[in-house]
Amino acid sequence: MNTPPALPLRLGALVPLTRPGWAEAGRQLLAGLDLAVREVNDAGGIGGRPLELVVRDTAADPERAAAAVAELAGLGVAAVVGEYHSVVARAAAARADALGVPFLCSSAVLDSLTEEPTQWVARVAPAQSHGWRIYADFLLGAAAGTEGAPRIAVATQPSVYWASGTRILRDRLAPHGGTVVELDANALTPEALCEALAEQGATALLLLVGHPEPAVPLVRAVRSDPRLARVLIGAPAGQPEFAGWAEALGKDGAGIPFLRYLPEQLGPLGARVGKELRERLGEAPSFVAFEGWDTVTVLAEALRAYGTDRAQLAASWPELAVEGTRGTVRFSRTPDLGLWQWAWAPVQVVDRDPADLDRFRVLHSG
Incomplete structure (x- = not known):
């Protein structure tokens, strides 16, 4: 008797892919997210379950992004990742907080990504003020x-x-x-x-x-x-x-x-990922592509260690220490920010x- 394939573990991804969104940034972000998902799956997935990226184009529209978070929550995603535009990410963060869905923001930097402190939102991009x-x-x-x-x-x-x-x-x-x-x-x-x-x-x-x-x-x-x-x-x-x-x-x-948001010199992991991103994109990867890769890699480690329950995932942010392309990602609470923040990615x-x-x-x- 053949064993049925394991059901995929879904991650929602918010990406600007059409105008008036910055589609070039969205393409870079998606390349990083997708490469990391493929690498997780090549290594056996999460507990034998493959990751599946469910992508939604935000087109730089906050209302569209908030609706996408609600849709993705209904589809049963473990978490939502991505987004480049700050005003869009802020709308997504508010909806994720209201629905109790973990949101790991990749690239948006606006300090006030959330109006009130929340356990549900974390970010790998540095805050704008920094x-x-x-x-x-x-x-x-x-x-x-x-x-x-x-x-x-x-x-x-x-x-x-x-x-x-x-x-x-x-x-x-x-x-x-x-x-x-x-x-x-x-x-x-x-x-x-x-x-x-x-x-x-x-x-x-x-x-x-x-x-x-x-x-x-x-x-x-x-x-x-x-x-x-x-x-x-x-x-x-x-x-x-x-x-x-x-x-x-x-x-x-x-x-x-x-x-x-890159170091002056990438380490071995960053260089390897950069080479694969270049092949995938057909051009030099931007820092946004590295942010995408780091986002999924961090979340995959959280899923392995803490399971797929949304509340447990959100509670795991301060416990994580994951090697990314630009350094070890650790989340903390920083003054005036109501989310879990990697403080800080390198800045040039x-x-x-x-x-x-x-x-x-x-x-x-x-």
Whole structure:
């Protein structure tokens, strides 16, 4: 008598795969999640049960994400993983908390991912306040030796994520005499924004906006304006990380510092996973792909050690110590965060080398 195959153990996955979501980031995230699932299954699964990834496209829509969490809960998933956009992950976290479903967030960084403290939500990406303070320290270092304090202009769009980032930068720079001025990227044309930069004597322009619109035309306008030749363009949210940035802007997209959550040198595990991700993607993996791999690997270890009961899984966050591609993942409660947080993934400020767009230069580490 043949033994029937073991029923799969389902994990829900939230990923932006269509516009207006950042589909390129979603593709990288899904590649990491899927590779880790395949590796778990190749090693025998969880107690003989294969993992099955049940993917839902959030398309950067918070309501769609919340509905997906409810649907996945009804399908019996052990937990939900993923998501890249912070405002979407916040909606998913709220629904997961309400339904009692563990949610291990891969890439969203907004500090206030939950309104109230919860046991159900954990995160492998660093909090925005941690990474963006490091970025502000980079700006202060870049201004050292120049005349006056940094005068930062931020081209921004309405969003709780961009507003939070602006506040973090202002709070970090102000004690050192730095100023932050907001420019509404929805109201100003690229040419009008260049006029404002010139009038205000800005030393840097930070792109707190979507990609490719309006980020790409803003970069082109600033690069072509001789008055702004010495203005640093920055993108702390990481837009230049992805290949589409270099394809759209060419050399204009080089020399634009952004945050990346990778160590300066990957260890043997990270190098091996990076090689397999490159083969799967057909291009260099971004830090987002590594976040996806780490997410599933951490959750698989929790499932092996604590079983599939949702409450037991959620209770396991502080007990875990799992080797990931970027270090040992351990969760703790940190001040002002209502979730279980890996404190911290490595943080770098990098840019694309003008001499070789496929090469990233490490400018600052934190």
